[in-house]
Amino acid sequence: MSDHSPFHTPPRFSATFDEHSIAQIQRAAATGIYDIRGGGAKRRMPHFDDLLFLGASISRYPLEGYREKCGTDVVLGTRFAKKPIELKIPVTIAGMSFGALSGQAKEALGRGATAMGTSTTTGDGGMTPEERGHSTKLVYQLLPSRYGMNPDDLRKADAIEVVVGQGAKPGGGGMLLGQKITERVAKMRNLPVGIDQRSACRHPDWTGPDDLAIKITELREITNWEKPIYVKVGATRPYYDTALAVKSGADVVVLDGMQGGTAATQEVFIEHVGIPILAALRPAVQALQDLDMHRKVQLVVSGGIRNGADVAKCLALGADAVAIGTAALIALGDNAPALEEEYRKIGSTAGAYDDWHEGRDPAGITTQDPALAARLDPVKAGKRLANYLAVLTMETQIIARACGKSHVHNLEPDDLVALTVEAAAMARVPLAGTSWIPGQGGY
Amino acid sequence: MNAFDLTKTPLREANAKLQSLPADTNEKVWHLNNLHGEHACAVGLTQPIEVHVNGHIGYYCAGMNQNATVIIHGQCGVGVAENMMSGEVRVKGTASSAAGATGQGGLLVIEGDAGTRCGISMKGIDIVVKGSVGAMSAFMAQSGSLVVCGDAGASLGDSIYEARLYVQGKVESLGSDCVEKKMTPHHLAKLERLLKKAGIEADPKKFRRFGSKRNLYNFHVDNVDAY
Numbered sequence: 001m002s003d004h005s006p007f008h009t010p011p012r013f014s015a016t017f018d019e020h021s022i023a024q025i026q027r028a029a030a031t032g033i034y035d036i037r038g039g040g041a042k043r044r045m046p047h048f049d050d051l052l053f054l055g056a057s058i059s060r061y062p063l064e065g066y067r068e069k070c071g072t073d074v075v076l077g078t079r080f081a082k083k084p085i086e087l088k089i090p091v092t093i094a095g096m097s098f099g100a101l102s103g104q105a106k107e108a109l110g111r112g113a114t115a116m117g118t119s120t121t122t123g124d125g126g127m128t129p130e131e132r133g134h135s136t137k138l139v140y141q142l143l144p145s146r147y148g149m150n151p152d153d154l155r156k157a158d159a160i161e162v163v164v165g166q167g168a169k170p171g172g173g174g175m176l177l178g179q180k181i182t183e184r185v186a187k188m189r190n191l192p193v194g195i196d197q198r199s200a201c202r203h204p205d206w207t208g209p210d211d212l213a214i215k216i217t218e219l220r221e222i223t224n225w226e227k228p229i230y231v232k233v234g235a236t237r238p239y240y241d242t243a244l245a246v247k248s249g250a251d252v253v254v255l256d257g258m259q260g261g262t263a264a265t266q267e268v269f270i271e272h273v274g275i276p277i278l279a280a281l282r283p284a285v286q287a288l289q290d291l292d293m294h295r296k297v298q299l300v301v302s303g304g305i306r307n308g309a310d311v312a313k314c315l316a317l318g319a320d321a322v323a324i325g326t327a328a329l330i331a332l333g334d335n336a337p338a339l340e341e342e343y344r345k346i347g348s349t350a351g352a353y354d355d356w357h358e359g360r361d362p363a364g365i366t367t368q369d370p371a372l373a374a375r376l377d378p379v380k381a382g383k384r385l386a387n388y389l390a391v392l393t394m395e396t397q398i399i400a401r402a403c404g405k406s407h408v409h410n411l412e413p414d415d416l417v418a419l420t421v422e423a424a425a426m427a428r429v430p431l432a433g434t435s436w437i438p439g440q441g442g443y
Numbered sequence: 444m445n446a447f448d449l450t451k452t453p454l455r456e457a458n459a460k461l462q463s464l465p466a467d468t469n470e471k472v473w474h475l476n477n478l479h480g481e482h483a484c485a486v487g488l489t490q491p492i493e494v495h496v497n498g499h500i501g502y503y504c505a506g507m508n509q510n511a512t513v514i515i516h517g518q519c520g521v522g523v524a525e526n527m528m529s530g531e532v533r534v535k536g537t538a539s540s541a542a543g544a545t546g547q548g549g550l551l552v553i554e555g556d557a558g559t560r561c562g563i564s565m566k567g568i569d570i571v572v573k574g575s576v577g578a579m580s581a582f583m584a585q586s587g588s589l590v591v592c593g594d595a596g597a598s599l600g601d602s603i604y605e606a607r608l609y610v611q612g613k614v615e616s617l618g619s620d621c622v623e624k625k626m627t628p629h630h631l632a633k634l635e636r637l638l639k640k641a642g643i644e645a646d647p648k649k650f651r652r653f654g655s656k657r658n659l660y661n662f663h664v665d666n667v668d669a670y
Binding site: 151152 | 462482507545567
């Protein structure tokens, strides 16, 4: 229709070829290479916002908010480990590497977690003395790359996490681009400075659950059967992966949904491989229940945990604890509005910055640039994280008390309803106002 | 003689004893007897002791070894001396897959053949194989040396970083970014030292050297066919 027509309609944007899709096509055409970024899936998907707690009513009574106790402690690794990890709160810090994060950021994570009596986790690249020194409870990851893998550090750890995959990229290896490979990072990984570091997607010395069982036995033998052994999987086939992890001898299963972050991965991988944590949680719990291992092998879930309601929903659906990564970085200072001008200079904006792989983070968190990293005060950032963890815990307790629970682990699926049919089917709780759980009872 | 009969002593007990020996122990030599393919045998050792594994053994024997000398008088399963840090591990028989995987130091000698992925992701270990190695050996090998007196299977040194590979026999094929390199006097001397240290008689001049072309060190779309 021409501009002069009396029936002119405004330009119409396509729902299919939306702004993001068009920009991706234009970028791909101009560069010939796919997009890489940090973080987790950004698309809208069924999540914990689609669930609601029912709270107490005539049929059950609540606990008094400021007087009646609501426990938050959790013990991980009670199956085989001589020294299980005792946490004061059901929120842990997920694995993030020194290399992906600055030394200051790792220190701040340790400080914040320690202040609240919970654990932090190493990442690809090994354990730094600063991280060990500032974390009273530290989980040491055994990754396919084995960068920085060291039996002395293994023995120094409080738990060991065998990483099979992560939610942002199940089936994918890691990638730390050359610009973040400083002398120290390179030395820890035994590679030349400045080259891209590809982390393998499969472990070098085991394939399948039978081998994994032997690998776990080796780790236990080396560490005198003291350390809890976690097995971390990206959420894809959670029922079978959980069952196989249990079969392999894991003390703890860590399940990471597709909203879980990565330091650097292809956008297409982040957004299109794996399933949301909401969809993964119940099948994992089902596997534990079918094996009579629920609460005997602990389940830690992660991927998009933001507030105490999310924590409470995870626990109600059967998890023993949650892990946070992206939220922890935000608490440290990532994507702070105060840095808006600097985000603009590097083509981003506060709230959307995800080019963590480039090492130009104005907040000094996802960088190895000494000047940028020095911007993050580990003490102050650690305090912010501790504050945030405290709020998460209190919010979880508020909800638990409202449901009449004297411990956050007493939350149960019966406390929940769903706002959407999809969430009802995934969480296996009724659609609000009905008794209908899609997929159950024959329809 | 310090010895464990593994039909009578649980492996956990034997490993715990070997792991807990003090640095100045007088009990320097140990024997593990009556083996039945146990997994994770003599792992996590830290002291300069000598352990004789007298029989065939399962996965991860001498895994993460530090300082100790472990001699396996038999065949061994997957991942012998995986992630070894230092010391020496010697296999008198043949080794299965992933021998010396991710090893960071020390010397692994295999007097027989080694299976696939020998030296996968090696990070400083030296591996000398008197026989041949299987496919995908030295995959993503970062540093250290792999010496093969026999033949090497397909895709040797795929995606290799700075590790040095020496092969006397045939190489079925080279993996991505792995190329033959000139054998300089420096490398000849290094190879000679390694063979001598391993106690294996071979003429260094008959070996060829392989290493990284370094084309894949930083991702570039023009190299996409290599992946």
